[in-house]
Amino acid sequence: MNNLVIKNCAAIMTGNRESPRSSATDIRIRDGFIHELGQLDANGDERIIDARDCVAYPGWVNTHHHLFQSLLKGEPQGLNQSLSAWLASTPYRFRGAFDEHTFRIAARIGLVELVRSGCTTIADHHYLYWPGMPFDGAEILFDEAEKLGVRFVLCRGGATQTRGLESALPTALRPERFDDWMQDVERLVGRYHQPQTDALRRIVMAPTTTLHSTTPQELRESARLARTLGIRLHSHLSETVDYLDAARAKFGMTPLQFCAEHDWIGEDVWFAHLVKLLPEEIALLGSAGSGIAHCPQSNARLGSGIADLVALERAGVKVSIGVDGAASNEAADMQSETHAAWQLQRARKGMLARPAYEGGTFEGGGDAATIEDVIRWGTSGGAAVLGLNTGEIRVGMAADIALYQLNDPRYFGLHDIAIGPVACGGRATLKALFCQGRLLVEDDRLPGVDLRELGYEAAKAVETLQRNAGVRG
Numbered sequence: 001m002n003n004l005v006i007k008n009c010a011a012i013m014t015g016n017r018e019s020p021r022s023s024a025t026d027i028r029i030r031d032g033f034i035h036e037l038g039q040l041d042a043n044g045d046e047r048i049i050d051a052r053d054c055v056a057y058p059g060w061v062n063t064h065h066h067l068f069q070s071l072l073k074g075e076p077q078g079l080n081q082s083l084s085a086w087l088a089s090t091p092y093r094f095r096g097a098f099d100e101h102t103f104r105i106a107a108r109i110g111l112v113e114l115v116r117s118g119c120t121t122i123a124d125h126h127y128l129y130w131p132g133m134p135f136d137g138a139e140i141l142f143d144e145a146e147k148l149g150v151r152f153v154l155c156r157g158g159a160t161q162t163r164g165l166e167s168a169l170p171t172a173l174r175p176e177r178f179d180d181w182m183q184d185v186e187r188l189v190g191r192y193h194q195p196q197t198d199a200l201r202r203i204v205m206a207p208t209t210t211l212h213s214t215t216p217q218e219l220r221e222s223a224r225l226a227r228t229l230g231i232r233l234h235s236h237l238s239e240t241v242d243y244l245d246a247a248r249a250k251f252g253m254t255p256l257q258f259c260a261e262h263d264w265i266g267e268d269v270w271f272a273h274l275v276k277l278l279p280e281e282i283a284l285l286g287s288a289g290s291g292i293a294h295c296p297q298s299n300a301r302l303g304s305g306i307a308d309l310v311a312l313e314r315a316g317v318k319v320s321i322g323v324d325g326a327a328s329n330e331a332a333d334m335q336s337e338t339h340a341a342w343q344l345q346r347a348r349k350g351m352l353a354r355p356a357y358e359g360g361t362f363e364g365g366g367d368a369a370t371i372e373d374v375i376r377w378g379t380s381g382g383a384a385v386l387g388l389n390t391g392e393i394r395v396g397m398a399a400d401i402a403l404y405q406l407n408d409p410r411y412f413g414l415h416d417i418a419i420g421p422v423a424c425g426g427r428a429t430l431k432a433l434f435c436q437g438r439l440l441v442e443d444d445r446l447p448g449v450d451l452r453e454l455g456y457e458a459a460k461a462v463e464t465l466q467r468n469a470g471v472r473g
């Protein structure tokens, strides 16, 4: 039954910028959409969900991930390295070690972890491709996402260039031919892509990096094809200072200038990270209406820095939150990520404080980001970046809703229960999670998912990966 009324919410956070809190206590859902908000009575054909002591949030929208990395958490060789060394140590060293089964288990772990944090939309930047690859990762990802009932956006990554000599590389590190890659994007669009704004499946053009993954001509060509197909564009950008050095050395410009010169800018483009930007790059991104997938935990774990969301948003950039792959973020769930985003924006501003006698004008960063800002970034901000009409608890929107029951001592003593899921962090009990009005989680349980079994499969899969990568005999 698709029609129901959520009754007696203790608080409703809307994800909306102008009115971030609703005074309503009840939410009516009909045919997958939010039909009414207020103090409501259920009709005869409506199921009642009792949300006493619960806080309602829009389902989180995660705009950047690499699900295959869910089996690479805490990998020792890369644990204490910065981005470039870590890339070689962990994701690239292990990429050829994945087979169909380990890949599926990795995807399942990441998806289940996100769903248990209240996430209903997941954009995965999937770049595990090489010529003659023995399994179709896209099919596995869509299959696993559909089993859980979430919206899934496949950002089809890849590369035609590598920094090493191609013939000396193991098969799994060899680049694809540009035409093969673009043909696969067209195939995926034909098979999965739904253009409507309440889509459950989307495809995105997503070279792994704009600076290094293709030739400049191919980059421009990929943007042209994406716009012909009516799909969005996504990539990594400016995660560390290396992007600035590389863009200057290779092309004599800033990373953002290079993207703009090759048509990789606009309201249909979003970039992960954007930690190291020059002021003129922020202005350029803002005037184009492009978006950011802010990944605070990964950026902190790799020591890359903290993106300036306040300046980006002020410039007109669409702000969203992504957990990034678990190989650089062992807490790849949206509750942890938004909690970190809230704190790190404040820490970032605090780091810039100077004494008045040196010209300083403020004491600290306590006003840098509110809980309402962070909820908006993680919900409607993400939907805006992906071009979806979701991410808000508002009449007419798709019914993607998380109900958190704050029954852990971590949440006891709150003066304002509404902020609990973000301010306190942790993992709140999910009383219910809806995507397009469908119940994905009830009383903290995902139907059809045995967590103990998944843990056992994960441990076995880690052993297989270590063996295949030559780490264990």
Ligand code: ZN
Binding pocket: 064, 065, 066, 125, 236, 272, 324, 325
């Ligand atoms: Zn990433």
